[in-house]
Amino acid sequence: MCADTPDYRDTVFLPETEFPMRAGLPAREPGWLARWEEIGIYDRLRDKARAAAAAGQPRTPFTLHDGPPYANGHLHIGHALNKVLKDMVVRSQQMMGHDARYVPGWDCHGLPIEWKIEEQYRAKGLNKDDVDIVAFRQECRNFAAGWIDIQRDEFKRLGITGNWADPYLTMDYHAEAVIAGEFLKFLMNGTLYQGSKPVMWSPVEKTALAEAEVEYHDHTSHQVWVKFKIVGAAGGANSAALVEAELDELRNETSVVIWTTTPWTIPQNRAIAFGPSLEYGLYEVLEISEGSTAQVGEKLLIADKLANGVFSAAKVLDVKRIRSISSSQLESLTLAHPYRGVEGANGEWDYRVPMLPGDHVTDDAGTGFVHTAPSHGDDDYQIGLKHGLPMTYNVMEDGTYRADLPVFGGQAIILPDGKEGPANVSNIKQLAYAGALFAKGKLKHSYPHSWRSKAPVIYRNTPQWFVAIDRELDDCLSTYGDTIRKRALNSINQLVTWTPQTGRNRLHSMIEARPDWVLSRQRAWGVPLTCFVKKGAKPTDPDFLLRNAEVNARIVAAFEADGADVWYVPGFKDKVLAGIVEPADYDQVMDVLDVWFDSGSTHAFVLRDRADGSEDGIADLYLEGTDQHRGWFHSSMLQACGTKGRAPYRGVLTHGFTLDEKGMKMSKSLGNTVAPQEVIDEYGADILRLWVAQSDYTVDLRIGKEILKGTADSYRRLRNTMRYMLGALNGWDGQRVERADMPELEQLILHRLAELDGRVRKGYAAYDFQGLFQEIFTFATSDLSTFYFDLRKDALYCDPTDSLIRRSCLTVMDAIFHRLTLWLAPVLPFTTEEIWLFRFPSGGDSVHLQDFPETPAGWLDPALAARMARVRAVRRVVTGALEVERRAKTIGSSLEAAPVVHLSPELAQIVTDPDSFAKLCITSAVTLTTDPAPEGAFALEDVPGVAVVFAHAEGEKCARCWQILPDVGRHKHPQTCARCDAALG
Structure with missing residues (x-):
């Protein structure tokens, strides 16, 4: 700046904020986790729901039931994808006005854990069969408990909200008692039988396998x-x-x-x-x-x-x-x-x-x-x-x-x-x-292998316990059919919403063609098949199985008090049968239940029995990978149809698998795995979550270094948009302008906000995270950063504080801030918390305690939007003409121009105010005319009725706002225009 030019830089209202441009997520996110722990976010949301109910405005419950991961190792990227999707569902449903409950859980029984303990025994030269079975089961329990603590911390690091203080575990005593009780319902309803038929068998693990426990590999x-x-x-x-x-x-x-x-x-x-x-x-x-x-x-x-x-x-x-x-x-x-x-x-x-x-x-x-x-x-x-x-x-x-x-x-x-x-x-x-x-x-x-030992399996004929899925049930739950298969197919067709719809077809075809359900496994770590068979009787004899309600009640009570281990304690059979039947007449079955029966029963001890479950024992949503059509979705359907008479869920969402950037399946041998913790250490959990939101989860998802770089770039652009608003709104006095009094540009942005509000809510309701995020991202980076903010920065920086345009802009920006921050909170919980607390630094507040703000229907104005679309088309011709001059170095800045815009009579009725249109074009002035355009005027084929003739702005350059205007230098403050002179007072 020349020595004789006044320095007005300190008088311009530039955005000011200490909100950092660089996120530093890996280092800062743990602090937000600690804060949420300290203020008890999840419990406060439940308190909020109770308070609303007490006030006579109850929030509708929404329950996403967690499909339990296995407690036997560190998380992989598939776990992260699954849990982040669940978290985005729960957070968005909560912010849309529901009481969204999420109880995380773990699958604790079964062969994977038992196999790990056996491996430890073999390494020591020990034989599992030489160890007391209760002691062996305790080692399995301890192993699972250790991994639950590890996985819980890993899930929480992803920003997953939920009742982490009280998760459900299939090895809890109450859970084991309920699982046994659910099994006994099959005993009593006549579908349980012992048969001999070929089943998938692992010679290495010496047990039958469910289809979901089998994977296919090339084999010679x-x-x-x-x-x-x-x-x-x-x-x-x-x-x-x-x-x-x-x-x-x-x-x-x-x-x-x-x-x-x-x-x-x-x-x-x-x-x-x-x-x-x-x-x-x-x-x-x-x-x-x-x-x-x-x-x-x-x-x-x-x-x-x-x-x-x-x-x-x-x-x-x-x-x-x-x-x-x-x-x-x-x-x-x-x-x-x-x-x-x-x-x-x-x-x-x-x-x-x-x-x-x-x-x-x-x-x-x-x-x-x-x-x-x-x-x-x-x-x-x-x-x-x-x-x-x-x-x-x-x-x-x-x-x-x-x-x-x-x-x-x-x-x-x-x-x-x-x-x-x-x-x-x-x-x-x-x-x-x-x-x-x-x-x-x-x-x-392609040949079947056990997914645990990775060894080939065989079909082997063995005596096993089955549930007959086509046998008429002896119960009073026949609304959807009198057999398990009929109930399952009717549930699929009548009761469940599928996301995507292909999930319905897949499960339907599986249920339609499946054989009877094999429940038994010849292992030690699990819930036992709590039944007794009469000695000397054949499986086809009517009295082969002991069916006695009092015996069943004793078993469940014993499990509730001391867990399923009591089944293996000497004398247990005599204790539960005494006084009812002669214990010596019966043999105790020592097989354990298929672990899929455990997880299939979770609806009973989570949705039905917990205070934070579901009022009717049915989940609003089950959400897992596509492999669970033959796993948890499948077993839960069969189990509930046998004991509840219908599906335990109203909605099912399925996602694909994770692949590397080339579309290859991830494997340690190929060295192409992506561990969640590695991504978090380099980028932060919010970047991993943003990758999920930007991906089409209905198909297989790719992830790798280049993809994550692109995700981080999207995050940076979004963060800069929010940072700009924090700076602009810093110090705003909160005086709002009513919509009717705002300039048309602000009314247009409110219209876009109202449009977007509907799309965001619809997207979250349909679990279309990719679609809704793209809408938000486009609005933030195109409608705002490269259009609205660019147009209004002159008014924000230079207008007097009581300027209608400036106050209207800040009023609209405040509306934008609230909506963007809250709409993005389910996707970017750490970043939005940081943004929210920069603006509202209250000690106990959190963005995650808010609901999506209601958007007035009156903000929608399709007629205005249509008219402004035509105004923006005219503007595009003007900016095109200025770009020609800029490339020719005729001008350096658009403020040096005062173009003449020739309009058709129709467009002249739409573009009427030269001052407003000049601001829209970021020029110092504009002349609007209906005179015929001279030859050589700039035009665009796709915008008929518009032609532009370049002209230099007349006057001097304002030392404060840099506009070139005829009145510069005629006011109290040297080298200023009238507006800046007024702003300076």
Whole structure:
């Protein structure tokens, strides 16, 4: 500034604030957590709800029921995504006027924790079975409790609000008592039964697994093509389908060929299934290549569509198709087991193998014939039930054949370390020895593994406890159906809102097709199946299970007092049965419940039993990842339909999985994992939360360094917008201007606020965080920072304090501040708390104790918005013309210009005030005219009726506001315009 120019810098009302531009979130966020702990935010929100109810204005409850994470390790990025989504739901529902309760919880029982304790034992050379079971269970309990404390702190560090002082734990005594009580309801309603059927079994962990406990990985399996020789015709009417000559032809070295990737199941074969609609042929081998195990001249039955592939695998060079074989002819045949008559078999496999029609048989792969072992596969089991096939019990719990099985006794299918045992190779060798091996090879394919031990699993026939989901229930809860399946399907269709809608389709198809629910696990750490069976009775006998309400009440009371461990204390059976039945007549079941039954029962001991649960025991929302359609959503639905008669939730929200920036699945081996704590240490929890809000959670989400950099940049821009408002509002006297008295620009911003208010509320209600945040972000960075604030900074900085424009702007800015800060609070709890307390530094206040402010409906003015849209279009032509001059260096600042704007008569009725329009264009003056535009005037094709002719502003530059005006220098204060002179007094 020149020496003779007055210095008016101290007289300009520049925004002033100590709110830091740099957030420093990693260092500052723990302080906000400590503050929230100190003032008891969650409890004060509950007090607020009680006070509202006492005043006769009750807040509608909203309950998001927490799907319990497993208490066995540090959080991963998927945990962070899930909990942040839940927190945004709870906070937004609270701020929209509900009493939004959130009780965090943990899954504490089950194999993952038991497995960890067993690993510790093995490392010390100890055997779990040598330890007292109650002592072992106590070690599991202590392990879970330790991880709960760790995870609780990690969740709280993410800014998650909730009842952290009193979470729910499935291992609490009351929870264990309720879980047992819920199980006993199935005992009493007639759906519980003991059956023997194949289930997913982990030989390493020695237990049955639920579908949700299984994950699929690539695995290389043996594959074999096996010959079953035709030995005769089946009895009955179908045998007439084969005349004697045809039968003789087929007996003459003819075999049915099957294909399997589990050679170890061959000793359990009881039938061969064929597809009734498939086309089959009788083939003769004419020529083979070296190394083939096929034999020239042998005849084979194979599905026509698959024959070429089969012969190629067997290295057969030439074949002849003799004729077709019909389904009725196939059903007429009986076969010999491949091990029939082998040395040392002692007649084990000397039975005939029937040919049975099966709709599950296709010609997509294999041979068109399916080897059927009813004890080792669900399709096999179902066809076995239909045709009365015998079950086998050849495979023990550790994945070995029973010791007295001929030839293969004691051999392992899966070794204790999860690697393949000798059973497959032994069977392949025996098939070759018996002349039944047509071909062999290896196949890499997707195969089920235990998600805990990561070892392959098998299907194994074992006695288990089931809940029948199609059996009519003996209860009075039939509003939505008389079976569990009917109730579940009706709940899905009639009672639940799905976000996204695809979740409905997925769970519906799973429930529609699922078999009975396997409840039992052969483990130690869990809630036991609290039932007794009569000695000597069969599972089909009416008195097999003890059904007695008084016994049940004693069990539940004992669990309530001392926990589920009492089930394993010697003498417990005598204690609960004494005086009701003779204890010696009953055996105590020692299996434990599937852990999914535990979590599926949480609605009872959380939603129903807790004071901060749900008034009707039903949650407004369950929110988990898409894998929970087969997990918690599924088990909760089945459990509640059996005990409540309907779904335990009114809404279900599902989110995708987290991937790296390239869309790859995260894994430690690839080194592409992103740990929540690492993000928090570098950026802060609010950046992680903002990543969640900016992402489409309905699909898989990507995260990585570049994505987080982009998120941090969005945060910085948003923070700068809020910082500018804090500075501008600093020292404001609070004198408001009524909307009707405001300039049209302020009325337009209020209209936009009212529009946005509706969209934000609708977005939060629909859990559309990405959509609503984008609306807020666009408004803050475009409507405000690059438009409204830019236009009004002249009035804010230079107008007298009693200026209508300045007071209107501050009134509007205050409305913007309240809404933006509160709208963003569910997403950015730390930053908005900092912003709020900078403006309102009250000791016990918090942004999270506020509700979203009500926005007057009168702020909406579509007609004004439409007119101002046209004014802004005219402005765009002006700014375009000025940009041309700026690039030509004719001007440096737009304040040096006073353009002439030629308008059509229609637009001249809209843009009427040159002073207001000059402020809108940030020029010192504007001339509006309806005269025809001269040739060469600047115009834009998409804005007809507007042309601009550049002109320099006339006059001198005001030393205070820098506008160039004719009156500068004619006032009391040197080198000022009239406005600035008035402001200086």
